Amino acid sequence: MTTNATPVRSGAGPDADGFFGDFGGRFVAETLMPLILQLEQAYEASKTDPEFRRELAYFQRDYVGRPSPLYHAERLSDALGGAKIYFKREDLNHTGAHKINNCIGQILLAKKMGKRRIIAETGAGMHGVATATVAARFGMQCVVYMGATDIERQQPNVFRMKLLGAQVIPVTAGTGTLKDAMNEALRDWVTNVDDTFYIIGTVAGPHPYPAMVRDFQAVIGRETREQIIDKEGRLPDSLVACIGGGSNAMGLFHPMLEDESIRMIGVEAGGHGIETGEHAASLNGGVPGVLHGNRTYLLQDDDGQIKDAHSVSAGLDYPGIGPEHAFLFSSGRVEYVSITDDEAVDAFKTCCHLEGIIPALESAHAIAHAAKLAPTLPKDHLMVINLSGRGDKDMASVAAYLEKRGDTEVLPDTAEDARDVDDLQFGQGSNQGETH
Amino acid sequence: MSSRITARFDALKQENRAALVTFVTAGDPSFDASLAILEALPGAGADIIELGMPFTDPMADGPAIQKAALRALAAGQTQIKTLEMVKRFRERDTTTPIVLMGYYNPIYRYGVERFLVDAKAAGVDGLIVVDLPPEHDAELCLPAREAGIDFIRLATPTTDDKRLPKVLENTSGFVYYVSVAGVTGARAPTPTDVERAVGRIKEHSQLPVAVGFGIRRAQQAEEIARFSDAVVVGSALVDCIEGAVDTATAVAEVSRLTRELAEGVRAARR
Numbered sequence: 001m002t003t004n005a006t007p008v009r010s011g012a013g014p015d016a017d018g019f020f021g022d023f024g025g026r027f028v029a030e031t032l033m034p035l036i037l038q039l040e041q042a043y044e045a046s047k048t049d050p051e052f053r054r055e056l057a058y059f060q061r062d063y064v065g066r067p068s069p070l071y072h073a074e075r076l077s078d079a080l081g082g083a084k085i086y087f088k089r090e091d092l093n094h095t096g097a098h099k100i101n102n103c104i105g106q107i108l109l110a111k112k113m114g115k116r117r118i119i120a121e122t123g124a125g126m127h128g129v130a131t132a133t134v135a136a137r138f139g140m141q142c143v144v145y146m147g148a149t150d151i152e153r154q155q156p157n158v159f160r161m162k163l164l165g166a167q168v169i170p171v172t173a174g175t176g177t178l179k180d181a182m183n184e185a186l187r188d189w190v191t192n193v194d195d196t197f198y199i200i201g202t203v204a205g206p207h208p209y210p211a212m213v214r215d216f217q218a219v220i221g222r223e224t225r226e227q228i229i230d231k232e233g234r235l236p237d238s239l240v241a242c243i244g245g246g247s248n249a250m251g252l253f254h255p256m257l258e259d260e261s262i263r264m265i266g267v268e269a270g271g272h273g274i275e276t277g278e279h280a281a282s283l284n285g286g287v288p289g290v291l292h293g294n295r296t297y298l299l300q301d302d303d304g305q306i307k308d309a310h311s312v313s314a315g316l317d318y319p320g321i322g323p324e325h326a327f328l329f330s331s332g333r334v335e336y337v338s339i340t341d342d343e344a345v346d347a348f349k350t351c352c353h354l355e356g357i358i359p360a361l362e363s364a365h366a367i368a369h370a371a372k373l374a375p376t377l378p379k380d381h382l383m384v385i386n387l388s389g390r391g392d393k394d395m396a397s398v399a400a401y402l403e404k405r406g407d408t409e410v411l412p413d414t415a416e417d418a419r420d421v422d423d424l425q426f427g428q429g430s431n432q433g434e435t436h
Numbered sequence: 437m438s439s440r441i442t443a444r445f446d447a448l449k450q451e452n453r454a455a456l457v458t459f460v461t462a463g464d465p466s467f468d469a470s471l472a473i474l475e476a477l478p479g480a481g482a483d484i485i486e487l488g489m490p491f492t493d494p495m496a497d498g499p500a501i502q503k504a505a506l507r508a509l510a511a512g513q514t515q516i517k518t519l520e521m522v523k524r525f526r527e528r529d530t531t532t533p534i535v536l537m538g539y540y541n542p543i544y545r546y547g548v549e550r551f552l553v554d555a556k557a558a559g560v561d562g563l564i565v566v567d568l569p570p571e572h573d574a575e576l577c578l579p580a581r582e583a584g585i586d587f588i589r590l591a592t593p594t595t596d597d598k599r600l601p602k603v604l605e606n607t608s609g610f611v612y613y614v615s616v617a618g619v620t621g622a623r624a625p626t627p628t629d630v631e632r633a634v635g636r637i638k639e640h641s642q643l644p645v646a647v648g649f650g651i652r653r654a655q656q657a658e659e660i661a662r663f664s665d666a667v668v669v670g671s672a673l674v675d676c677i678e679g680a681v682d683t684a685t686a687v688a689e690v691s692r693l694t695r696e697l698a699e700g701v702r703a704a705r706r
Contacts, residue, residue: 187495
């Protein structure tokens, strides 16, 4: 059925029609097709435009704060007693997550194309904040679509976007989460075809978005590769990153896909557990379908209706995944696992206690899987976890979650209690797991 | 063999008038009520019926048709039931063309080959699938035409002269001109712009050209019917269903509006 039955070499896609093997494509309404073709042309031209490359490098360095550090998480490594763990500190970027890497790239493109109005969808609000930020910096009008459910659980980010001058439009259609926000952004785009640029926040959507967002995020992996060689004199043995749409993971993985010795693991949001049906693990719990402009793995029922995703983390709460991940899943190059809400919250607490870093709940999924894996690995195993964002936005969600599960150990009452957190154990996944 | 769609347009050409194409969502607000509405449409003046296949994420639709899809899904509508509805309709009406309209995923999930066989057997005449541009003709458009089902393509205000031949290339039955850039049921089109666009399409194609998006009232239908081969009305009819307290009211309201629109279409070239 598709244009390319032979899988492309890992890392080499997509083909001219936007396919990574069977996945990807340009499944959009005719009204949007000419716009998408224009965008593809502009993007291709930007790749060889020295002025564009210069501007991008300038803003990555002086505005975003790149390169982000590669930090040896020594206490976490010691506590786990196995692999030597590094964090790629995307949480230290301006706006607190990897999202801005892509937004800077796309807004420069928007400027080049003469667009004046920016639209975006957002889940946890990090992409919305990053978009509002670059729109402010470049003096463009900005409209962010955000599900009503997400607005409730991510209030600080909503306020941030408004401060930055963006209009945040609550989406009540459907289930009021990320997928509905994306539908609404597409409806806006199809209506405002002349002046509007749609900054998609992840490696999904119609071609060229999956490739373009990947390329803007690939700075993560390129830096990591250089930094680890600088620190350790060799390539890492494994890479671990969380996956909603999959942009931080793709950014880390893609520049090293050809380094065959490196094991790569994408961590999906397992919600209450895959077996419960309440999760956001499109690869581990979905089947191929077509949504939001691309063919990929989707959470859907037998009738092809899209199912609601569930995750404690709003940023992973999406029933699909970028098409290149679908391809890397089918080719076997990357392993895809899942982590439950409980496990992610445990890892969130541990990272706070041991490293003094409050990770985004999304990134906590990656830490949680690393915590399962690291103890089984030798001490000379080099593991890089993408710490894709900081967790300040998650305070209310985590507090509510801990209260709901009767978890009182999050706030040590005395200094003595506080020291005991060294004894924290992983993977117990519930309220009484942590021994003192 | 002439298809029902071609036969209908040929007949209307003899009458020197445009077709009225009515859109309702299958299963809205329930299977039985929806079938009753469907069966009332030809008598009220619908020449061609577009039947929406409900989908959870209708990206090109405005609030009215979004809500209609969710009502239908909540009432248990599925692709199988939509085909069953067509089959039941065909027991009493063998001439009114039925075009299924929707999004690709439910068809993809059903299985393209199996879907085309079942749709043909049920009496479906054409398909409009919003998220399948000509770049993806191999997915469904070409197999549909092989199965004897017309694949009706949308042309839009953003489809320029360079792209138009590609859009029209594998289109059959008729061409659907989307009169405004936007979602269904949003703003009203400007007749002079639409007339120019219809003329442009006719330079490239012999097929009848239907015009839809944003047409709600008889007077608008009359204006558009002066220069197009068909006028499509959807959201306004779907609004009648949303506002109805029971099946009888829904049928009555949809029939009333359909009669008015049909009157408008018939008045256009008098």
